[in-house]
Amino acid sequence: MPSDLAALPRLAATSDPVPASPALRRARRVRAVGAALTGWGLSLPAGLLMLAIILIPTLSAAVLAVTDYQLGARSVRFVAGQNFAELWNDRVFWRAFTNTLVYTLMTVPTSVALGLGAALLIESDPLGRTTFRTIYFLPVTALLVAMATVWEFILHPQLGLVNQLLRPLGIIGPDWLSHPDWVLTSLAFIFVWQQTGYNMILFLAGLKAVPSELYQAARVDGADRAIDRFVMVTWPGLAATTLFVVLITTLYSFRVFDTVAALTQGGPANASNVLLYNIYREGFVYLRTGYASAMVLVFLAMILVVVLLQMRASRARGRA
Amino acid sequence: MTRGWSAGRIARLAVLTAGAAVMLMPFLWGFIASLKPAAEIWSGRITFWPEQMHAVENYTEAFRRAPLGRFLLNGVIVCAGILLFQLLFAIPCAYALSKTRFRGRTLIFGAVLVCLLIPIHVTAIPLYIGFARVGLLNTYAALIAPFTISVFGIFLFRQFFSAIPDDLIAAARVDGFSEWAIVWRVVVPASWPAITAFAIFSVTNHWNDLFWPFIVIQSTDLAPPALGVIYFRRDETGVDFGPMMAATMIVTAPLVVAFLFAQRRFIDGITLSGVKG
Numbered sequence: 001m002p003s004d005l006a007a008l009p010r011l012a013a014t015s016d017p018v019p020a021s022p023a024l025r026r027a028r029r030v031r032a033v034g035a036a037l038t039g040w041g042l043s044l045p046a047g048l049l050m051l052a053i054i055l056i057p058t059l060s061a062a063v064l065a066v067t068d069y070q071l072g073a074r075s076v077r078f079v080a081g082q083n084f085a086e087l088w089n090d091r092v093f094w095r096a097f098t099n100t101l102v103y104t105l106m107t108v109p110t111s112v113a114l115g116l117g118a119a120l121l122i123e124s125d126p127l128g129r130t131t132f133r134t135i136y137f138l139p140v141t142a143l144l145v146a147m148a149t150v151w152e153f154i155l156h157p158q159l160g161l162v163n164q165l166l167r168p169l170g171i172i173g174p175d176w177l178s179h180p181d182w183v184l185t186s187l188a189f190i191f192v193w194q195q196t197g198y199n200m201i202l203f204l205a206g207l208k209a210v211p212s213e214l215y216q217a218a219r220v221d222g223a224d225r226a227i228d229r230f231v232m233v234t235w236p237g238l239a240a241t242t243l244f245v246v247l248i249t250t251l252y253s254f255r256v257f258d259t260v261a262a263l264t265q266g267g268p269a270n271a272s273n274v275l276l277y278n279i280y281r282e283g284f285v286y287l288r289t290g291y292a293s294a295m296v297l298v299f300l301a302m303i304l305v306v307v308l309l310q311m312r313a314s315r316a317r318g319r320a
Numbered sequence: 321m322t323r324g325w326s327a328g329r330i331a332r333l334a335v336l337t338a339g340a341a342v343m344l345m346p347f348l349w350g351f352i353a354s355l356k357p358a359a360e361i362w363s364g365r366i367t368f369w370p371e372q373m374h375a376v377e378n379y380t381e382a383f384r385r386a387p388l389g390r391f392l393l394n395g396v397i398v399c400a401g402i403l404l405f406q407l408l409f410a411i412p413c414a415y416a417l418s419k420t421r422f423r424g425r426t427l428i429f430g431a432v433l434v435c436l437l438i439p440i441h442v443t444a445i446p447l448y449i450g451f452a453r454v455g456l457l458n459t460y461a462a463l464i465a466p467f468t469i470s471v472f473g474i475f476l477f478r479q480f481f482s483a484i485p486d487d488l489i490a491a492a493r494v495d496g497f498s499e500w501a502i503v504w505r506v507v508v509p510a511s512w513p514a515i516t517a518f519a520i521f522s523v524t525n526h527w528n529d530l531f532w533p534f535i536v537i538q539s540t541d542l543a544p545p546a547l548g549v550i551y552f553r554r555d556e557t558g559v560d561f562g563p564m565m566a567a568t569m570i571v572t573a574p575l576v577v578a579f580l581f582a583q584r585r586f587i588d589g590i591t592l593s594g595v596k597g
Contacts, residue, residue, distance in 0.1 A: 159364065
């Protein structure tokens with residue numbers, strides 16, 4: 001098809017058994033240049049924007065991380081690894097770093113397990129399927145800072161529904177969002193409340209992709225109990241979905257910021273300080289731009305590590 | 321097939337209902353509190369429906385205390401602006417990546433994959449410095465500009481466009497359409513499902529975003545809903561839960577109501593990031 005620009009450069013690349021006439025070769029070269037011009041023309045605006053607002057700023061953050069730049073300062077000095085050395089000895093940074101990891105360790109297993117459980121239960125019987133799916137997904141559509149404010153009210157030490165319900169049981173509930181031992185757990189709970197419905201939807205999609213013949217085959221093979229069929233068919237069938245849900249939930253957990261900024265400002269005494277909140281404070285409150293940029297690189301490294309682990313895991317699964 | 325009320329079915333319903341109660345609790349409890357007078361909220365008793373209806377007072381107080389309508393309007397302006405630019409830049413690029421062959425295509429696609437890994441939190445500091453240099457802090461432009469390119473949009477549209485038959489595009493070329501005309505008059509009309517899903521994905525993300533507005537916006541007049549809630553909380557003189565719950569209900573309502581009306585599309589849109597795998 002002569003008008004199929006897309007196929008032409010490929011044709012030109014494969015060496016023809018019959019040598020092409022010079023005129024034909026020239027025509028092909030013109031076509032290839034034309035294709036390159038349209039291709040670049042169409043993707044250039046996007047390409048330039050990627051450079052300007054994603055790639056160059058990322059490189060700039062890496063450059064800032066080895067300087068002592070302070071927002072508004074007139075002079076900048078190259079300080080090599082000094083910011084990272086300071087990070088190493090910064091107890092507030094370590095607190096924020098470990099808090100982020102602890103938070104992630106609390107949220108990921110819980111919201112993935114609950115999302116999977118909800119998906120399996122909802123899928124197992126048509127009764128109330130749509131209603132439950134809607135209700136479980138509802139928190140995903142809610143404005144998190146607003147709903148965090150409502151949770152703050154529910155978790156209020158005296159007026160809150162939770163502590164009022166605990167009182168008749170003889171339990172004096174703590175001040176969930178101001179007690180150093182409970183604050184991170186309370187924030188993790190709010191995250192799980194919102195993330196479970198999201199994970200449930202991904203698992204529901206994954207369940208639909210498991211071929212139903214496999215269940216019949218498992219029955220023939222003597223898997224009479226639901227748990228046997230789950231182990232033999234559902235769980236292996238959901239492996240790719242699970243891996244992906246774990247990745248997404250981990251990356252979202254690393255980004256925890258809204259609930260901290262709205263409810264605790266990192267307190268009490270840094271008990272709920274997390275990486276992004278600490279970056280915000282160092283970079284935009286104390287104006288220590290270079291130092292905050294070093295923390296940004298740590299944050300980026302965490303993302304890369306998780307993505308690489310996920311890629312390795314899915315490759316290993318592909319080989320198995 | 322009716323299987324009757326076996327123990328398993330009842331247990332399933334009981335567990336799912338308990339979960340549903342937790343999911344719905346903040347919506348219900350916040351809504352009920354927004355109807356109650358302060359005295360009832362502070363009474364220390366668990367009451368469901370307010371004994372004395374205080375809805376009008378709480379909601380007018382919420383609107384008096386903060387420009388909630390303005391927050392919502394800002395949300396609409398910012399989300400619409402972002403979406404418009406994202407579609408304008410991502411669609412032609414995705415078309416070029418999926419339907420044309422040219423030198424440098426792999427380079428651009430590689431850049432897209434790298435950019436997918438970089439969230440706004442990484443670029444925030446240099447972008448802030450840039451906006452400060454050109455004097456654009458605390459403007460709509462600062463809220464919109466960093467999101468005008470959606471690499472995720474490029475990625476998604478590229479996948480969707482690959483499924484459009486090559487013959488359709490070849491026919492348009494024979495008819496003398498330029499490549500730009502093909503993008504807007506052939507590819508876009510064939511891609512509404514993907515565009516709608518992406519639009520919902522983009523709007524919910526930016527409607528809910530707090531991090532970036534928190535950094536670049538200093539004035540109440542420009543605050544999108546999430547930042548508006550923060551301002552409302554700061555403004556609080558003494559804890560007054562009634563109006564505060566009323567305010568949270570107002571800013572939460574638009575997306576929740578939209579979701580209830582177009583559930584399938586919302587689920588597809590919001591979970592878009594889940595189709596990458």
